[in-house]
Amino acid sequence: MSHGAGLVRTTCSSGSAPGAGAGAGPLGVSSLENLLDPIYPRTHGAILKVAQMVTLLIAFICVRTSLWTSYSAYSYFEVVTICNLIMILAFYLVHLFRLYRVLTCISWPLSELLHYLIGTLLLLVASIVAASESYRQSGLVAGAIFGFLATFLCLASVWLSYKISCVTQSTGEFWSEYR
Numbered sequence: 001m002s003h004g005a006g007l008v009r010t011t012c013s014s015g016s017a018p019g020a021g022a023g024a025g026p027l028g029v030s031s032l033e034n035l036l037d038p039i040y041p042r043t044h045g046a047i048l049k050v051a052q053m054v055t056l057l058i059a060f061i062c063v064r065t066s067l068w069t070s071y072s073a074y075s076y077f078e079v080v081t082i083c084n085l086i087m088i089l090a091f092y093l094v095h096l097f098r099l100y101r102v103l104t105c106i107s108w109p110l111s112e113l114l115h116y117l118i119g120t121l122l123l124l125v126a127s128i129v130a131a132s133e134s135y136r137q138s139g140l141v142a143g144a145i146f147g148f149l150a151t152f153l154c155l156a157s158v159w160l161s162y163k164i165s166c167v168t169q170s171t172g173e174f175w176s177e178y179r
Contacts, residue, residue, distance in 0.1 A: 040095050045160060049092045052153045056085040059146035063130065066139030073133040074140070077147065080126040084119045084154070091115070113161040120154040127151055 040046050060081040068074045091112055094100055100108045127147030134140035 035097055037096055037098050045157075046092065046095065048153060048157055048160070049088050052088050052150055052157065053085055053092070055146050055150040055153060056081045056088070059143045059150060060085070062139050062143035062146060066137055066143065069135045069137065069140070070133040073129045077126040077130045077143065080119075080122045081147065081150070084123055084150070087115050087119060109161065113158070116154055116158040116161055120151060120158055123147060123151045123154060 060078060063074050063077055063081075094103075094108065100106075127144055127150075130140065130147055131144035134144055
């Protein structure tokens with residue numbers, strides 16, 4: 001019983017040939033070498049993700065340690081900043097540990113684009129609400145400013161993800177264009 005031929009496409013994010021180093025060295029060393037991408041932390045996308053995580057963490061800490069003037073506004077701001085931070089960390093780890101090779105059922109460029117679109121919109125709303133409810137309290141103002149800065153960085157990621165998604169669709173190359 002024949003199931004027909006299937007097409008399997010693999011890409012390599014570190015520039016080496018697919019399967020390079022397979023069978024070389026002691027047992028398990030080649031799989032450990034292929035697990036971590038040593039080049040990714042130095043790419044523009046990784047640096048942008050780290051900057052987003054740092055600004056979101058600072059915004060969260062500023063609001064968390066301040067006296068609140070509006071419970072609902074700042075609890076919403078906290079939820080949005082922490083959820084965005086967790087999702088950005090998840091995408092960072094997916095790229096760092098090359099999990100996109102294992103989890104091929106997920107369209108990573110599309111999921112990252114959708115995350116950034118929705119997360120940026122929610123973060124913009126949360127920052128506007130936080131700024132309007134701050135009443136000149138320095139910690140709340142600082143949290144709102146870092147929220148706006150994180151929104152700007154997320155907009156840069158939306159642009160980068162959109163550019164990558166369009167390039168991916170037209171050329172079929174994702175990971176070589178991501179660097």
